[in-house]
Amino acid sequence: MKFLSRRRGRGPSWSMAAVIAAAGALVLSACTGVTYAETPLPAPPASSSSTPAPPATPVTCNNPTQSYDPLPSIPSSGDITDASVRRILDRGHLVVGVSADTFLFGARDAFTSRIEGFDIDLAKAVAKSLFGSESKLQLRVITAADRIPLLQKREVDMVARNMTMNCARWKDIAFSAEYYHSGQKLLVPRDPSGKVPNTRIEDLKGKKVCAPQGTSTLDKLRTVSGVEPVAAADHTGCLVLFQQGKADAITGDDIVLAGLAAQDPYTVVSSAPAITDEPYGLAFNKEDVYLTRYVNRLLADLKADGGWKAIYNRWLAGHLGPAPAPPAAVYGRGG
The missing domain is CATH 3.40.190.10 (Periplasmic binding protein-like II)
Known part of the structure; x- marks a missing residue:
């Protein structure tokens, strides 16, 4: 499937992403x-009324x-x-x-x-x-x-x-x-015709795909042959890279991508099935x-x-x- 070129010059959507990213640096009280x-928050002293915590049982993981x-x-x-x-x-x-x-x-x-x-x-x-x-x-x-x-x-x-x-x-x-x-999907450029693309991650060989650092999403992306992973601090960082033309798509959990699409009308969540289960x-x-x-x-x-x-x-x-x-x-x- 041919990957669609991204439209530039989004204007309002760029402003919203930039506002959110800049606002994240503030320390505020609601x-x-x-x-x-x-x-960093200092660790509070132990309460004199506390009882010692029992040692944790070694964790096993079948599910x-x-x-x-x-x-x-x-x-x-x-x-x-x-x-x-x-x-x-x-x-x-x-x-x-x-x-x-x-x-x-x-x-x-x-x-x-x-x-x-x-x-x-x-x-x-x-x-x-x-x-x-x-x-x-x-x-x-x-x-x-x-x-x-x-x-x-x-x-x-x-x-x-x-x-x-x-x-x-x-x-x-x-x-x-x-x-x-949730489940991992793709955020891609919106088709000018209005049709939702059925882009799969395998369709993006040779393309740059962004995911946040320290996520299972990025780990999964790195296993896809032919795709160039691009890491950012968070999903807003990925959206900025996408808008700057430094990433061709963004991968993440479907609900996260829906939020990004709501901020940028030139993007859409691909209709292709999720490639992971994300509980x-x-x-x-x-x-x-x-x-x-x-x-x-x-x-x-x-x-x-x-x-x-x-x-x-x-x-x-x-x-x-x-x-x-x-x-x-x-x-x-x-x-």
Whole structure:
């Protein structure tokens, strides 16, 4: 299939991408009380009321979507003795690593400077459950490559950044049950006729294809023979390279690419089938089994009581249609 040439001179779409990229460098506080940070956060001292965390059971991985059993119910904060959660409660706020450029999932609004999206609403739900108020949430803007190192160094308590669960990552961190199911596709130039191209990644031999650093998307791209991988810090960086003519296409999860297409009317998500399954999980330090089980209880409740559907409809229904059934949770991981 012949790959279509990209139209230049997009104007407004370039401005939106540039605004979002520039705004990502700011440290701001939203009117809701949610705070934002991009500098390393000092590790809080251990609470005197904390109990030592038991050593984590070695992780096995036959199914990357299998997480730890949820708690039977959400406990009151005063009844929690787990050391890691007590540190969070004694600190007085939850620190969550997020994206600021993944439109619909985690992106900074250029007019309000608030970071909003599906992942952000989940982070707010966790903070509200722990503290009784979503204002006890500090969002730290991170890149995809930052996710695992910052969890390991405990500079963030949780990552909510459209992160794919896989067995390799389970060796370094822990995941919640699956909360969204995506798949890797291509963002390509829009056909002037209006027809959605059926471009496959195999059709791009000799072409430059961009993906963010530190992602399973880039790992997959590097296995495709004849395609020249181009890495950027994030998807906004890929969009900028695409608009500058330094990349011929962008690959990523379908929901991420839909967000980019919404910002640039000269692009479209290829109609070719996804080449991967991308189950998203919230990510934690691998020792934080109790916190993972706590969040699994909260996710199960949100799926059961309509909360997950409400979040989906708020952010995604207008682009992807009515909410499907939420992903089924898989439990039983040792730990």
